[in-house]
Amino acid sequence: MTISAIPPAFIFIAGGLLLPFLKLKRAKQIFQLLIPTIAFIDLLFMGQGTYWTYHFLGYELIMGRVDKLSLCFGYVFVIIAFIGMVYALHVEEAGQHVAAFLYIGSTMGVVFAGDLFTLYVFWEIMAVTSVFLIWYRKDKKALDAGFRYIMVHIFGGCCLLAGIIMHIADTGSIYFNLIDLNGPGSKFILLGFIINAAVPPFHAWLADAYPEGTITGSVFLTAFTTKSAVYVLLRGFPGAEILIWLGAIMAVYGVVFAVIENDIRRLLSYHIISQVGYMITGVGLGTALAMNGASAHAFCHILYKALLFMGAGAVIYVTGRRKMTDLQGRNLYRQMPVTLILYLIGAFSISAVPLFSGFVSKTMVIAAAAETNNALIFLMLHLASIGTFFCLTLKLTNGTWFGKNTEGNGEEKIEGAREAPLNMLIAMGLAAFACVFIGVYPQVLYHILPYPVDYQPYTTHNVVNTLQLLLFAAAAFWLYIDKLGGKHTITLDTDWFYRIPGRLFLSFCKKPLNTFRSNVQDLLSKNRAFVASLSKNPFTIPSVLAESMRLKTTSVTDRERKEEISVRLNKLKSITYNENRYRISIGWSVMGCIGFVSVFAFIFFCL
Amino acid sequence: MAKILKIVFFICIGSLVLIGLLLHDAHARFWWEQIPDFDAIFGFLGCVLIVFASKALGHYWLQRNEDYYDD
Numbered sequence: 001m002t003i004s005a006i007p008p009a010f011i012f013i014a015g016g017l018l019l020p021f022l023k024l025k026r027a028k029q030i031f032q033l034l035i036p037t038i039a040f041i042d043l044l045f046m047g048q049g050t051y052w053t054y055h056f057l058g059y060e061l062i063m064g065r066v067d068k069l070s071l072c073f074g075y076v077f078v079i080i081a082f083i084g085m086v087y088a089l090h091v092e093e094a095g096q097h098v099a100a101f102l103y104i105g106s107t108m109g110v111v112f113a114g115d116l117f118t119l120y121v122f123w124e125i126m127a128v129t130s131v132f133l134i135w136y137r138k139d140k141k142a143l144d145a146g147f148r149y150i151m152v153h154i155f156g157g158c159c160l161l162a163g164i165i166m167h168i169a170d171t172g173s174i175y176f177n178l179i180d181l182n183g184p185g186s187k188f189i190l191l192g193f194i195i196n197a198a199v200p201p202f203h204a205w206l207a208d209a210y211p212e213g214t215i216t217g218s219v220f221l222t223a224f225t226t227k228s229a230v231y232v233l234l235r236g237f238p239g240a241e242i243l244i245w246l247g248a249i250m251a252v253y254g255v256v257f258a259v260i261e262n263d264i265r266r267l268l269s270y271h272i273i274s275q276v277g278y279m280i281t282g283v284g285l286g287t288a289l290a291m292n293g294a295s296a297h298a299f300c301h302i303l304y305k306a307l308l309f310m311g312a313g314a315v316i317y318v319t320g321r322r323k324m325t326d327l328q329g330r331n332l333y334r335q336m337p338v339t340l341i342l343y344l345i346g347a348f349s350i351s352a353v354p355l356f357s358g359f360v361s362k363t364m365v366i367a368a369a370a371e372t373n374n375a376l377i378f379l380m381l382h383l384a385s386i387g388t389f390f391c392l393t394l395k396l397t398n399g400t401w402f403g404k405n406t407e408g409n410g411e412e413k414i415e416g417a418r419e420a421p422l423n424m425l426i427a428m429g430l431a432a433f434a435c436v437f438i439g440v441y442p443q444v445l446y447h448i449l450p451y452p453v454d455y456q457p458y459t460t461h462n463v464v465n466t467l468q469l470l471l472f473a474a475a476a477f478w479l480y481i482d483k484l485g486g487k488h489t490i491t492l493d494t495d496w497f498y499r500i501p502g503r504l505f506l507s508f509c510k511k512p513l514n515t516f517r518s519n520v521q522d523l524l525s526k527n528r529a530f531v532a533s534l535s536k537n538p539f540t541i542p543s544v545l546a547e548s549m550r551l552k553t554t555s556v557t558d559r560e561r562k563e564e565i566s567v568r569l570n571k572l573k574s575i576t577y578n579e580n581r582y583r584i585s586i587g588w589s590v591m592g593c594i595g596f597v598s599v600f601a602f603i604f605f606c607l
Numbered sequence: 608m609a610k611i612l613k614i615v616f617f618i619c620i621g622s623l624v625l626i627g628l629l630l631h632d633a634h635a636r637f638w639w640e641q642i643p644d645f646d647a648i649f650g651f652l653g654c655v656l657i658v659f660a661s662k663a664l665g666h667y668w669l670q671r672n673e674d675y676y677d678d
Contacts, residue, residue, distance in 0.1 A: 259658060260665035370636045378637065379649075386653040461632055465646040468623050472650035475620060480658060489670040499676060 005046045007063050008074060009109035009122065011039045012081070016101025020094045029089050032097060036082035039108070043074050050114060059174050062114025069295065069450040073111045073231045076299045077104065079434070080223045080306055087310055087427035088216035099132035100220050107224040111231055115174045116164045116189075119232070123160060123196075127153035130225060133217030134209050142212040148495065149209035152195065152202070160192025179236045190237060197229035197280060199246050200253050203273050204495035207257070210272070211265035211322070215313040218265065222272055222309050223302045230279045230298050234450075239286025247284055248380040250277030255387030257493065259395070262323050262486035264312045267396055268305070271350065274384055275301050281381065282365045285372055288451040293364030295449050300357035300438060304349035307431035308392065311343030314420035314428070315400060321414070324486030328398070329405025335417040338425055340401050345432040347397060349439065351389035354466060357435040360442035360457045363466070367455065386473045394477045399486055406485050537577040544572050623647065 015035035022028045048071070051064035081104045088097065106129060109122030127150060134146040166185030168174055179186045198206040210221050237243060254274025261267040275297070282294030316322050318336065333340050349356040352363065362385065369378045405411060419425065438445050446453040477484070524531065530548075534541050547569045554562050627644040639645050 255657060256661040256664065259661035260670060373636065375637050382646075382649065383653045383657065386650055387657045390654050390657065461630060461634075464623065464626050464630060467619075468627055468644065468646040469650035469653075471616075471620050471623060472647045473654035474616070476651050476654035476658070480655075483662075484658070487670065488673055489665070490673050490675055491665060492669045492671060492675075 005042050005051070007052055007109070007112065008039045008042050008046075008078070009063070009105045009112065011035060011042060012101050012105030012108060016098045016105060019097055019101065025092065028094070028097075032085045032089065033082065035101065036078050036085060036104075039081070040075075040078045043071065043078060046071070053114075056117075059117065060115065061118050062175075063109070063118060064112045065114030065176075066112065067450075068448065069231070069234060070111050072295050072299060072448050072450060073227065074108065075448060076302050077107055077111065077224065077227075080302050080431075081220075083303075083306060083427050083430050084216070084219045084223070086430065087219055087313075087424055089423040090421050091214075091216055093136065096133065096136045096214060096217060099129050099136070100217065102129040103133065103220060103224060107228045110228045114176060116167065116176045117174050119176055120157075120161055120164055123192075124157050126225065126228070127157060130221060133221055134213040136217060137212060137214045145209045145212040148498070149205050151498075152205040156192050156195030156202075158192075159188050159195065163188025163190070163192055176232075176235065178238070181237060181240050181242075190240070193229050193232050193236065194246070194280075197226055197233060197276055198273050199250055199276075199280060200273070201494045203250070203253075204493045206273060207266055207269040207493060208495050210269040211263050215317050218313065219306050219309050222268075222305045226272060226276050227279075227298045227302055230276060230283065230294065233280065233283045234291060234294060238283055238291055240284055243280050243284030244374065244377060245284070247277045247279070247281030248377045248384075250274065250280060251384035252380050252387070253277070255384050255391065257491060258391045259387065260487075260489075260491055262325055262489065264315065264322055264324060264327070264396060264400060265309065267391065268308050268312055271308075271388060271392060272301075272305060274388060275305065275350065277384065278362060278365045278381060281377060282368060285365075285368050285374070287368055287372060289364060289371060289455060290368035292446075292449040292451050292453055292455070293361060293368050296361035296364055296445055297358075299445060300349065300361040300435070303431050303434045303438075304346045304357060307346035307428055307435060308343065308350065310424065310428045310431065311339055311346060312400075314339045314424050317424070318420055319414050319417050323488075324396070324399035324403075325407065325488055327400050327414075328403030328485055329407075330411060330414045330417075331402070332414065332417060333401040335413065336401070336419055338419055339428070340397075342425070342428040342432045344393070344397065345435055347393040349435040351393050351470060352385055352466060353389075353393075353470065354458070354463050355436070355439045357438040357445075359439055359466065360445065363457050363462060364455055382469065386469060389470050390473050390477055394474060395484055398481070398484075403485060404482070533573055536573070537575055539577070539582055540572050540575055544569065547572060620647075 012035060015031070015038075019028065019031060022031055046064070046066050048066050048068070050062055051066065052062070054061045054063070084100070085097075088100070091097070103126060106122045106125035110119055110126060113119040113122060131146045131150045131153075134142055134149060136142075163185050164174075166183070167179065167189060168185075170183055170185050179189060181187070181190065195202040195205075206226070210218050213221050233243065251274050254270045254272070254277060258267045258270035258274065261270060279294040279297050279301070282290040282297065284290075315327070315332070315336065319327065319332070321327055345356065349358045352358040366378060366381050366385075369381060420428075442457060446455070534544060547565060551562065551565045551569060554565065556562075624644055624647055627647060632640050635641055642648075
């Protein structure tokens with residue numbers, strides 16, 4: 001049966017290209033849901049092995065390397081594609097769906113790519129198609145953020161390409177598997193990967209662009225780019241020690257920035273960075289438990305983060321407001337109770353509350369850190385867990401649905417706020433169900449992980465410790481609850497380094513450089529006739545210039561000399577170019593050539 | 608309602624501390640895991656630390672007006 005499977009990337013890409021030809025709204029919607037379903041069935045039919053290999057310029061391109069690792073990511077990508085499409089059913093603009101399908105398809109291409117060339121091609125398609133999910137929001141902020149997003153990803157893509165070329169030159173093979181971290185090639189590949197994984201200091205594109213995406217598009221964005229980067233890191237760089245530290249720093253960094261954020265989707269974006277930090281640490285630790293933990297956490301994270309983004313998106317869709325300062329104290333929980341409950345399931349999952357999905361995956365990574373005796377890493381990951389619970393379950397919930405109105409405008413409810421459309425709620429319900437299901441019955445997830453799992457999350461100790469950690473964080477929150485509302489500010493991040501100098505460069509071009517250009521242009525256009533006369537005969541240019549200078553420097557009183565010079569000048573100017581006059585014998589040319597060749601030979605052979 | 612919630616919360620916290628005192632971790636890898644109720648202390652102090660560290664960072668350095676990047 002395995003022969004009949006087709007590349008899942010192809011299903012999504014073909015689906016995306018066919019979608020605009022469907023005219024009926026209902027047909028379009030059915031088609032949107034049909035594509036991920038077909039892809040899922042396709043995955044079920046794909047046995048492990050290598051498929052779809054092509055010979056190209058002496059290399060072997062592999063479109064389908066199917067093993068447990070790629071299948072694990074493949075499954076969750078297809079599931080979230082389906083949920084995201086349900087969430088986006090009400091969007092009528094076909095372009096958005098086309099972009100989403102091409103984006104999903106290229107991510108599937110990355111996941112099943114067995115060689116670096118195929119990987120690179122899909123990697124770039126992923127960057128180019130995903131930016132449309134931001135641009136479709138169509139306001140200036142989104143356009144600008146999209147441009148910055150695509151610039152960073154093009155830079156990352158260039159690093160990856162440079163690394164791949166060097167790697168191929170070194171090893172002679174384009175097969176993508178474990179890459180030794182020595183030599184510049186592997187380092188550039190790693191750099192390309194970690195830019196997509198949003199590892200600080202290359203993370204600012206994420207918090208910059210994801211909150212500006214369309215409400216439905218951002219749900220897709222949260223799932224694919226960073227997690228496909230985690231996948232390629234798991235494949236290429238397991239056990240790279242630098243990743244342990246980068247990951248732990250990331251986990252804490254994201255939390256710290258999330259605490260002071262006001263925009264609800266930007267707050268969630270910082271938590272993507274934080275959560276991906278756990279996965280990166282898992283990749284760096286490189287043990288079977290850590291690799292399983294990273295994969296499992298990616299799986300769970302995709303589901304609950306999409307759920308959280310869907311919840312925040314629903315609030316923005318209904319109210320048109322995206323900042324906590326505009327939402328808190330308006331008692332939104334009365335108008336959107338279902339959204340609140342579904343959102344809370346996502347928040348509990350990301351906070352690793354027992355019986356929710358984050359608990360069964362995050363504790364795996366932390367256990368792996370303990371198992372390898374990384375004390376500081378262990379504490380940093382715990383600290384990030386506390387911050388996650390604090391930000392998402394407490395602060396964001398309070399700031400969006402409850403809280404106090406600090407604006408002083410006395411607004412007690414948001415006019416027209418109601419539950420989100422049914423398709424949005426269904427999508428959130430599906431994701432919430434998956435979160436709880438995995439949390440209660442983790443074996444279903446552990447079964448598809450890349451290595452055999454010998455880990456039990458629900459030990460008394462694990463549960464009690466986690467609950468202590470979380471509830472005491474809640475106690476601390478309770479103490480400071482009044483000081484934790486949003487503020488009308490934005491937070492500077494490393495995107496400052498390209499936004500502000502970029503603007504300075506632009507104003508340098510606009511003002512000083514442009515003035516210089518117009519001065520030069522003025523000068524030349526004023527003396528156009530003179531400059532044109534020079535072109536009559538290139539050979540007399542030096543003497544014409546010299547004579548004109550002499551004419552200018554001669555004092556006005558010395559009239560006789562002035563006249564003499566101008567007569568000479570006119571004479572010079574009247575000489576037109578005549579090829580016979582300046583011709584030299586061919587012998588000179590030959591001698592020149594021989595001279596050049598001997599110098600060249602001397603340099604080539606003797607030095 | 609808020610009052611009931613508060614009471615339930617304190618009961619939960621209290622019982623967790625008690626259970627924590629009774630538990631002994633045989634698989635502890637780090638010395639601090641031998642301290643009873645370490646996670647409770649760490650949870651509370653960690654949360655305070657994160658809040659103060661990020662608020663301070665934001666207040667003195669990173670937080671700017673919303674029109675900071677506008678032309």
